[in-house]
Amino acid sequence: MPHHLLGVPGSYPLVEALWLLPLAGAILCWAFGPQLRTLAGWLASALVGASFVLAALSWGAATQTAGAALGASQALGSWLPGFDFGLLLDPLSLIWTFIITGVGFLIVFYSIGYMEGDRAYARFFAYMSFFVFAMLTLVLSDNWVGLLVGWGLVGVASYFLIGFWFQRPSAVAAARKAFVINVVGDAGMMFAIFLIVANVHAIGFGDVFSAAGGLSSTLVFWICAALFIGAVAKSAQIPLHTWLPDAMEGPTPVSALIHAATMVTAGVYLVARSAPLWSHNPQAQVLVGTVGAITALTGAILGTAQWDIKRILAYSTMSQIGYMIMAVGVGAYEGGVALFFTHAFFKAQLFLGAGLVIHALNNEQDVRRMGGLWKKMPFAFWVMLTAVLAITGVPGFSGFFSKDEVIFGDLQFGHPVLFAISALTAGITAYYMFRLLFIAFFGEYRGDVDHAHAPGWTMNVPVAILVAPSVAIGAALLSGGENSPWARFFAAQFGPDMAAIAHRPPAISEGVTSGIVFALVLIGFAIAWWRYASPGAQRDAGERLEGETRGMPAVLVHLFYVDDAIQLLFVRPAQRLGAFFGSIFDPHVIDGAVRDVVFWARWLGTLVRSFQTGLVRAYALILVFGATCFIVYYAFAAGALH
C-alpha cells in the first residue's frame, strides 16, 4: 500500500515541544502544588503561552505543500507494524492549535485571578494544563488511535474540572454523567477504529484516506457513523447533549475553555479531519447535517427557557456546535471551521464576562437575581454586549461572517430544509442572547449583594484582549468570498474534498440569504426587547420574570425529557439487572445449583453411613460375604462350575 504523506516529515521538530510543554506544566503544578502556591497559575499560563508562541512560529511549516504532502509531520514511534504514531501540523490542526493554546492561554491567565483563594489552587492549573496537552494530542495526532487517546484524555480532564469542587454533590453527579456519556462516544470511535484497521490494516489518516476510494460505500458509511457517535457525545449533539448544561458545575474558566471554545468542538474537528471519508458518502453527510441542525434548533429553544446565566450560555454553545456540525456534515468545511474559530473567541468572551459577573456577585448565577448590572459593572457589560452582537450575527461582527457562511453552505450543498432550520435558529439565537443581556444588565438590580467586588487586572486584561478578535477577526479573514484569506488558507486542505461533493449552484446568492437571516435576527431582537427591555417590561420586571417561571411549559422545564428517557431506558434497567444478578441469581441460582450437589453428596453419605454400624460382627459378616463373592467368581472363572 503506498504511504500517502499528509505532512512533510520532520519539517517542524519543535512540534513535540509545542505538544509537551503544557504536560510539563501539568506535572509540575501537580507534583509541586504546595510549594508553588500562587506561582502555579503563572507557571501554567507561561507554559501554555510558550506553546502558543511555538504554534505561531510553525505557521510556515504547517501551510507548506510538497507534492501530495501538506504541512509538517513528526514520527513518534510504533507499537506494531501498522500502528505508527506521529504528530501532524496542517492548516486544520494549526487553527485548532491556535485556539487551544491562544484562547487557552488567555483563560488560564484569567483563572489566576478567578481561582484566587481556592483550596486546590495548584491542582486547578494542573488540570487545565493537562487539558491543553490532551486537546493538543487530539488535534496533532496523525492517526485515529492517537486521536482517540486525546479524545479520552480531554474527557477525563473535563471530568476532573467539572467535578473540581467535588464536595458539591451536584458537581459530582455532573462529572459522572459527562464522563460516562463521553465514554459512549469513545466506544463509538473505537468501533470505527476496528472497522478501519480490519479493512485498511493501518491507523494513520494518510493510509486510510488513500485507501478510502477502494472501500465500499456501506463500509465508509458505517465508519462515518461510528466516528460520529464519538462526535455526538463529545460535541453535545442530540441525544447525548444532556451532560453539557450540567457541566456548568465546573468553575467558569473551565466552561469557557473546555465546554465552549475547544473540547466540545472536537466533533467538528473529527468530521473535518475525516473529510475525505465524508465527502464520498452522501448518506453520512445527511446524517451529520441533520443531527447538527436539529441540535442547533433544540439548543436554541432550550436556551430561551433557562435562568442560570451559564446554562443559557451552555445551550447556546450546544446550538452553535450544532451549526458547526451541520456545516462540516454537509460539506461546508471552511464555514464550519470558521464558525468554530470565531465562536471560540466570542463564546469564551461571553463565559469570561459571565465569570466577571458571577465572581463579583459572590457566585450568583441566576439572572433573575441580577438586573441593572451595566451601571455596576460597565466593563462586563461592554464585554457581554460585543460578544452578544457577535454571536447573534450582527453585520460587521465576526459571527456574522462565519454564520453566514455556514447557513449559506446548506444551500450551496443542496440542503434547503437545513437552511430553513438554521435560519430560524439564528432568529431564536438573537432572542435568547438579548434576553440574557436585557434581564441581567438592564432595569433595576434585583439581588442582595451590596457592593460587587471588582475583578483584578489579571481577569480584565484577557477579556479585553478577546474583544478584539470577536469583533474584528471575521471582517479581517472571512470577507471576500472565494478569495478571502480564510478560503485561500484552506484551499489545499479542503479544496479536493469540497469539489468531490456533487452540488448545484444555489438559486439565491449569499447576499440574499444574509438579508433573510438578518431580518430574522432583528425579529428575535425585537421580541426580546419587547418582553424584557421596553419601558413597560422594565417597570415590573420582578413579577414578570416570576410569572414567566411559573408559566414555563413542562416540556421545556424537563428539557424535552431526554434525561428521563436515558434514565428509563438505560440506567434503570442496567441497575435492576445488576441487582437481580448480584442478589438473586448468584446466591440462589448458581450457588443453589452448587448447594444441590452438596445436598446429594450428603444424602449419599447418609446412605452409606447407615452401613457403618460400628458392630464388629456385622463387618465380619460383610467381609465373609465379599470373600465368598470372590471365591465364587474365581470358581466360575476357573471353569470348575458350569
Place this chain on the structure above:
Amino acid sequence: MALVPITILLPLVVGALLYALPRAPLDGVYPEPSRRARGDGWLARVIGVATAVATFAMLVAERDAQWSVRWLSRPFTAAFHFGATPVAFWIALLLALCTACAIATTRVARTRDFVALLLMLEGTMLGLFLARDLLVFALFWDLMLLPVFFGLLNWGEHPATAWRYFIYNFAGGLTLLLATAAFGVIYGSTDVIGRTGAPLVGAWAPWIFAGFAFAFLVKTPIWPLHTWMPPTYSGLPPPMVAVVSAVQSKAGLYGLLAIALPLLPNYVHQYALPLMVLAAVSLIYGAVVALVQNDAKRVVAYSSLSHLGLIVIAIASLNPLAIKGAIVYIVAHGLFSAALFMVLGYVEEREDTRSLLRLGGLGWKNPRLAGALCIAALAALGLPGLAGFVGELVILIGVYQAGYTWPVVVALIAIILASAYLIRLYQDVMNGPEVEDLPVRADLSWVEGLAVAPLLFALVALGVDPAPLLRL
C-alpha cells in the same frame, strides 16, 4: 542457569524460615502492637520485600535460562523443567512486583506469618509460571491454593469462604491433574510447555481439553463458575487479594495461552463459540453486578470477572493480534487490580469500612490517596494513555478482524458500564461532602506511596509504549 530454581525456592525457603523462627509471645494486639511485635513485623516486611525484589532481579537476569532435572520415565517422561516462556516472564515479573508492593504495606495481625504466607504464595506461583513441564505445572497449581486457603482461614472474614475457595479451585486442580496424566500417557511426555510440537488429537483429546478448560475457567473465573471469587476477594486482607487478583487469576489465562492453545488448538477452535459466549456473559454480567455493589472490594471483584472475560474472548478468537492484546491486558489488569485493591485496603484501614454508602469526601484530606485510586480506576476503565486501553483496543481490533462482531459490541457496552461503576467507586469514596463520622487519618504515607507508585508508573509506561509486550 542455576538461578532459575533458586528464584522459585528463595521465597519458599525464606517464607518457611519466617514462619518457623521463634516469635514473641502474646504481647500487644493490632492496631496497638507492642514495640517488640512491631519490630518483628517491620523486620519481616523488610525481609519479605528484599526477597521479592531479589526474585525480580533474578528473573530479569535469567530471562532466557532453563533448568531441568529428570523426574519420571514411566509411564511418560516428565522433568522438573523450569524456565520462563516470553509470556510467563512478564507475568512472573508482575508477580514479583506485586508481591514486593503488597508486602511493603502489610498491616495485619501476626504480620510475620502473613508475610511468610505471601512469600510462599509468590514461590508457588513462580513455580507455576516458570514450569515447562505440565505435571510440574499441575503440582504448583494445587500448591498455590494453599497459602490463599490459609490466608482466608486465618485472616479472612469467614472460614466458609476459605472452603469455598479451596473446593472450587481444587476441583479445577483435580481435572487439571487428570487431564495432565491422560495427556502424558497419550503424548508420551509432559515436558511440553513452550515447545513446538505436534498438537494432540485422538479420541481422548476432547476430554483432556475439557479437563484443562474446566480448571482454567474456574480459576480465571468465567461465568457461571465465578461465585467463589467475590467472597474470596472481599474476604482476603488487601495485600493478599492484590496478589491473588493480579496474578493468581492469570494462571488460568496463562494455561489457556501456553497449554490449551499450542497443544490442543483444534479443540480451542472447535469450542471457540461456547467459550466466547460464556466470556461475553461474564463480561456483561460482571459489569452490571459491579454497577450496584456497595462493597468497594466487591465492585473490583466483579469488575475482574468482566475484564478477564475480555481476555478469554481474545484467546477464543484465535487471532494473533487479539492474543497480543490479551498479553498486554493480562499485565495491565494485574497492575491496576493490584493497585485498586491496595488503595482500597488503605481506605479500609483508615476508615474501618469499605461500604460505598458510608464512605465519601476523603479526597480533600487525602489528595495523594485520591490520586492513586483515581489513576488505578482510570486504568481499569480503559482510559486511553494507560495500559488497560492498549489491551482493550488491540484485543478488540483482533477479535473484530477474526470476524466476530457481536463480542466486540458486547465488549464496548461493558466498557461503557465499566466507566460507570469505576467512576462511581472513585466518587463515592473520594468525592462528595466530607462525612462527619469518618475518622480523619493521615494521607498516604511514604511507604504506602512507594508501594503503589511502581504499579501506577508501570500502567502509564505500558500505556504510552506497550511495544515490549506487543512484540512478544
Place this chain on the structure above:
Amino acid sequence: MIEFWILAVILVASAVWTIAASKPVYSVVALLLNFAALAVLYVTLSAEFLAVIQIIVYSGAILVLFVFVIALLSSGVAPFAMGPNRLPKIWLPGGVVVLVSLGFLVYAASQAVPASVRPPNGPVGAANVFGSVSDFGAALFTVQLLPFEVTALILMVAVIGVITLGGEAMRDAAPRGHERKVERAMREAILREGTD
C-alpha cells in the same frame, strides 16, 4: 490314612467346642487340643520344625496369654462372663452365607484334579531333609530374609501398640486433661489476637 481321619475328627470337634464353650476357659482348653492335633498333623506332613513352633509359640505363648487375660479379668467379685450368644439374631443370613460358601468350596474341591502326596526325600529328623530345621533355617535367612525382617517390624509395631494401649489405660486422666485445656486456651488466644 487312618491318622489323618483321627486327627481330622479331633480338629473339627475341638474347633466346634472352642466356639461353642460356655466359659472362656473351656474355649482355651479346646483350642489347646486343636493346636496340639494340628502339630501332630504337621509332623505327618514332614513339617517337624513348624510342629515344634506350633506347640511352643501357640500353645506355650499365645494361649497362655489368653489364660492370663481371662484370669486378670475374672479377678475380683464376679467371674468373667461369657456374654450373650447372638446366633439366633443372625442365623438366617449368616447361616445361608456360610452354608452356600461351604457348599461351593466342597464342591469345587471335589471337582479338582486329585494329586497324591509324594513321599518325602528322607527320614523324619534327618538333617537337610525337607521340613527339617536346617532346611527351614537356610531358606529363612537367605531367600526369605526380607519377609523375615518385615515380621520383626510387625512385632515391633505390636509392642508399641500394646504399650500405647496399656499406657493410655494406666494414665491418670483428670489432671492431665486440665493441663491440656489450659494449653489449648492459650493457643487459641494467640491465634485470635496475634502477637503483632
Place this chain on the structure above:
Amino acid sequence: MAVSIDHYVGLAAVMFFIGVIGVIVRCNPLVMLMSIELMFNAANLLFIAFARVWLQNAGHIFAFLVITVAAAEAAIGLAIIVTTFGPERYVDVDDVRALRG
C-alpha cells in the same frame, strides 16, 4: 483311598468356617479372637499341606510368618480387650460402637 491334597483343603475349609461362625456368632471378644486363631491355623494347614505336595519350603516360611502375625494380633487384641473391659465386668463387642458412622 489315599490321602490327597483335597482332603487337607476340605479339612482346612471346615476349620476356617467354624472360625468364621465363631466370629460372627459370639459376642465375647476373647472367643472371637480364638476363632480368628482357628482361621489362621486353617490357613497354615493349607500352606503346609501344599508345601508338602510341591516339596517347597516357602510354604513353611509363610506359615511361620502367619504365626508371628497371629502372635502380634493376639497381643494387640488382648490389650484392647483389657482397656475396653468396663465396670459391668463382661464384654460385649456390640456395646463398643466407637466406629459407628
